[in-house]
Amino acid sequence: MGQPETGPWNDASLSVDQRVEALLGRMTLEEKVSQLGSHWEMRQEEESQGEVAPMEEAMSSGKLPFAEEILNGEGHLTRTYGTTPVSVAEGAKDLRERQAAIMASNRFGIPAIAHEECLTGYTAYQATVYPTSLAWGATFNPELIQEMAAAIGRDMGATGVHQGLAPVLDVVRDPRWGRVEETIGEDPYVIGTLATAYVRGLQSAGVIATLKHFAGYAASRGARNHAPVHMGRRELLDLIFFPFEMALREGQVGSVMNSYSDLDGEAPAASKWLLTDVLRQEWGFQGTVVADYWSVAFLEKMHRVAADQEEAARLAISAGLDIELPHTGGYRTLAAQVREDRLEEAVLDRSVRRVLTQKVKLGMLEPGWEPEIDEAVDLDSDANRALARRVAQQSLVLLKNNGTLPLDPSAAGRVAVLGPSADDPRTMMGCYSFPNHVLAKYPAGTFPHKGIGVPMPSILDALRERLSHVTHEAGCPIVEYDDANIAGAANAAAEADLAVVTVGDLAGMFGAGTSGEGCDVEDLKLPGAQQELVEAVLATGTPTVLVVISGRPYALGEVADRCAAIVQGFFPGEEGGPALADLLTGAVEPTGRLPIGVPARPGGQPTGYIAAPLGQNSQGVSNLDPTPLYPFGHGLSYSAVHYTDFQLESAELAVDGSVNVSATVHNTGRRPAAEVVQLYFGDRHAQVARPVRQLLSYARVELAPGASKKVTFWVHADRFAFSGVDYTRIVEPGIIDLWIGPSAGDLPLAGEINLVGETRRVNGPRILVTPAHII
Template identity: 85%
Template sequence: MTERITGKWNDAALPAGERVEALLAEMTLEEKVSQLGSHWEMREDPDTQGEVAPMEDAMSSGKLPFAQEIEHGEGHLTRTYGTIPLEVHEGAKDLRERQAAVIAANRFGIPAIAHEECLTGYTAYKATVYPTSLAWGATFNPELIEEMAAAIGRDMAATGVQQGLSPVLDVVRDARWGRVEETIGEDPYVIGTLATAYVKGLQSAGIIATLKHFAGYAASRAARNHAPVHMGWRELIDLILFPFEMAVREGRVGSVMNSYADIDGEAPAASKWLLTEVLREEWGFEGTVVADYWSVAFLEKMHRVAEDQAEAARLAISAGLDIELPHTGGYRTLAQQVRDGKLEEAVLDRSVRRVLRQKVELGLLDLPEDGGSWEPQIDETVDLDSEANRALARRVAHESLVLLKNDGILPLNPDSTGKVAVVGPSADEPRTMMGCYSFPNHVLAKYPAGTFPHKGIGVPMPSILDALGEHFSQVTYQPGCPIVEYDDAGIEAAAQSAAEADIAVVTVGDLAGMFGAGTSGEGCDVEDLKLPGAQQELVEAVLATGTPTVLVAISGRPYALGEVAGKCAAIVQGFFPGEEGGPALADLLTGAVEPTGRLPIGVPAHPGGQPAGYIAAPLGQNSEGVSNLDPTPLYPFGYGLSYSSVEYSEMFVESAEIAVDGTVNVSVKVTNTGQRPVAEVVQLYFGDRSAQVARPVRQLLSYAKVNLAPGESKEVTFWIHADRFAFTGVDYTRIVESGAIDLWAGPNAGDLPLAGEVTLVGETRQVTGERVLTTPARIS
């Protein structure tokens, strides 16, 4: 055990900056470097199969045993709870022992920051599986997502964790990409507002949130994971970076993670422009930048912009990447590189200072009143899947389900519906309700079937079939076909079952996995947007029977439904709605809750020839014969029905003209003209009528979710600052220029019944420094 040295850095009454500088001045080069790495104790269970990630062994070649790794201290501990299935008391014992070892091994007794994944809830054994990020987008409800994130954060904090590696702010540009499920959708404003809400919620519980993947990852060529990103700088700056800027400025996020994919040849892990000039100097970010796992090693082994790991480490830290994850590799060379004159010590100190400041702010350097060592405060009795969690998970699931079509068949009345044929491979497979970063799909899926309780997934998770069985007395079931592989042998029996029923509920979609082990998830990219396996053929066979059919798509991406939508009586889209997804779906189908979800990404009509999202200049829209390919979606961004009807009226633009730095209020009246309550997502769009560069035809400016009782009217007023019309001009500066701006309001990007305009007047204004990023709405 190393003899402990105390000092000003342990005095909680002193300012954080003073404490950090006092400690930094006493540290050796090795002690400094130790704060910039991590350790991942993989502890692979012999019953599991496969690596955590492809090339894991190659990327981990420099990893040291734990005792050697922590010799001078440690920056992070990687996924103590999230690597193998551990009960809370088992994970707590492990974490306490590791933190005690880290503290004892360094002169200053500095603990490590323990981080975990938390994209669909805390990625730990028996923890609540909430709806995935794409489902958050469908809620259009930042307050609900903030509440969910706060609950996730409280569970993480209760187990001694300090940092969560979420949320994902990638803007979808091609839905074939496997990680679409992890995104919040295709619109940067929706992504920015919901991700910022998540950040605020998680950090309210004392957990550092981590934005990822900075930046451009989701725009990889041909939607292949880790493929190069080839896009113009205006698209990168105006669309891709926007939600990150909002979460930094508005959410005051504590950490950012780099992207794997190179942008026009430049790897983000080595990009001074991204990690320092944009993130810190332009946006004022003060937290830490952490490496996506093995991305420092990638600089040598994949991007080939470094000759060896020493150069990779030097490039990364010089660019502004502070912490190497998941374990220390190239960063271990930094002390010697400083001695050899290859790296300035000031560059090293810059990153160490950021890490130490976070540890001070987290209380990790505070001395207990009894004079002992710091230790993690862990509540071993915490229920990571409490009734309160499950109730919250169901509320999020309710608001995430999107009703795409309804000829009047919904809601179903259990007393008069008759015989219900449930058909489809996802109906009796609860894993289809979860994303790839849920613990059951991320970890438990590697174990033999039946190893864990509740169908091997660790938490109670009623399937769609289970939930429908609670409501309907006459239910039959035929899977029809598997999800992943093509096998149509069961389709005939499934169609026969539907033919003998009064109503068919056909469930289709995805099974999330990792690196090809599923149809959605990291490394599970697809060639086109046809339903996986033989599910398209299954749907067509059921429709051919003539039985009224409710199609339920539970997926991690939108699939092309154009060939079947016209024949369905109703269609519901869910994006991995989590452990309460089955009951939530049954609630919606039976009318126990109202459908309030809206599409965070359009549903295509055809499996190929996909658009890069609805945000596109005129040449990106349907060209009316110039090309034979029409990219118009079947159901556009923002689309969703309710069990009632809503009328839009009386758009009022406060002023016909505003200065290029001015503001204007725009109001819209909405009325529930039906017989049931609704939660209408009122959407305001804008289009720059004429600009110095090609601009999107329309783009979301703001939105508001409005609760309306039958017959009730409300007015929604949007406060718009001219900054919201800024764009990157021909000389690559951000500007607001004079001219007419078209405004539209309505229920979705393809249905905008109200129109107005405002004219910006004055000399072209360059927008620098802080700017207005939000368009607040007031409901009266």
């Protein structure tokens, strides 16, 4: 096409808005539409591995070859590094060539935004695999998650990537859902604070973060992937929306992705209420809304709210969905629809303006722009691995301990390390890790390091480094039911002084594992024959440490009383094995806390600890008790921590005021501790049924042996707001109960405060954070 046409849009001395409007005013309809699509180029070896997702071929029926797709430019490039095992140099060559072709094919030389997945680290070959999102929740440490996200962002930015499709802010309502591992847990405040930290970290490296999935995806009927969501609007407004609003207002996130599931029949990809009224008009969002892959096609083929792809595209862009991913389909028809007066050009311009604004801010319209790629970048550097180790260590939760832990390596005796997770490093990673997401499709042994591409010591490897006398039997697989080798594992336990039994999940996609996207379950019994394995080992009488490495909580009520200790890990990543060995042997202190409760029984799942009185144990009205075995926030230390001195600054609080609430925690043991001090509240009486208790804030407190620290929480009345009978957000006068303790089920300190004044409407921006001060 020759030299690109230049103009004010290339002038960095002008404002972003001036540059965007100048360029928008010069573009044809086809050039505008080109900015709202993407291209996903499948290499030959990728296509040979089969579909990325079910119905992919049907959803991709309108896909054009790359050369035709980019004739007037391109908005995005989909996963250049993330869908096949390429080196940085190979991916860089491909990305440079594609960007050059795109720039040469449009009049203005506009490049495309390159996006990748980054939920458990950069989803690229031989990149660091960090703990998955549920493990972030277990750290209760926003500063650490921000540090991790910044490291991920730097690696992505070094390879020419502009946008990451993370974090996931879905609030878990049923742990049988396969994507629980991708969430941060069941509490909106923990999700909001940790997701906001992730957003800040990723965007500090110049990579746009993407909140997903807006909204309600994790509350699907029967916990089935993509199933309809039927919940009251109040639950949506007060529980599901909260973390999204926090990450948007507090984190200034650059992008949001829609949910697949319909909300009471309304498809989010076509919901003006969600994508415009709430996101933009109520919350003031200025970034882009990107489609979850093929969700525009879903409007016709799955939701059936559109007769064809033209109508699907018109519905989506009119609702506020700016960019169609993973490739352009129905959006290609938008230029013709404007010409035929079926779509106002102003609607098209609105979305194009948002895309161009991002590109200007990213410096992509500067003269001479080309991808900045450091081909020498080490995507699994020593610094990354050390950071992954710290996150893994802080994410492991000690659920029970009768004094067996920590193990003394010099006196541990004979240790039988049993179970299918012990020597399979894939069990340390989530479904969006590159080894499980991509490499699992290739024949075993195709890639180095046991086929997973990066060095990943197993639990067995790590324990053998620390303990002198270790034997091993797998006992059974994870995915299939096979109990043939359980007797051998039980014999090994009987001959040992201690048994460490490792059970849990193997993450996969669409039924290829026991956890992950499309890997939903009927109940919360351990997969395969693992329950039988645990029972057989316990029957030997050998003291048993149960280690659960999983993507969701599993019911442990039938075995917990007989275990000497129980440790829960949520896919702790490539350094998970060494981190677990560190915890078991006392090299580090157990500091993780449950971001989601562990159930007692496999059926009758609770909907989470945040429930009104009728959602709690009904004391005989129903024979089913939803009380968890281990509640939200639970986690033990190797030391003893006591709570004293609950203080309220005032007995009354104006409905628009603030108050300080404090307590003192004491480490009375002989080892250091990191206590997660948790502040809960309950609305004693309200015009609608309210949760019995809900987390208001938390603080991670480092305590040396014998040390005490005072934790003071600054609480604004906005934090007590809820949707009233008419769905208006209000702060209502009345008594608020307050509790402080180590978990939702253990709250030794209590008080109450009287909210005074007239009922106050809370419109517009509000206080979303309850900060803590520690002295």
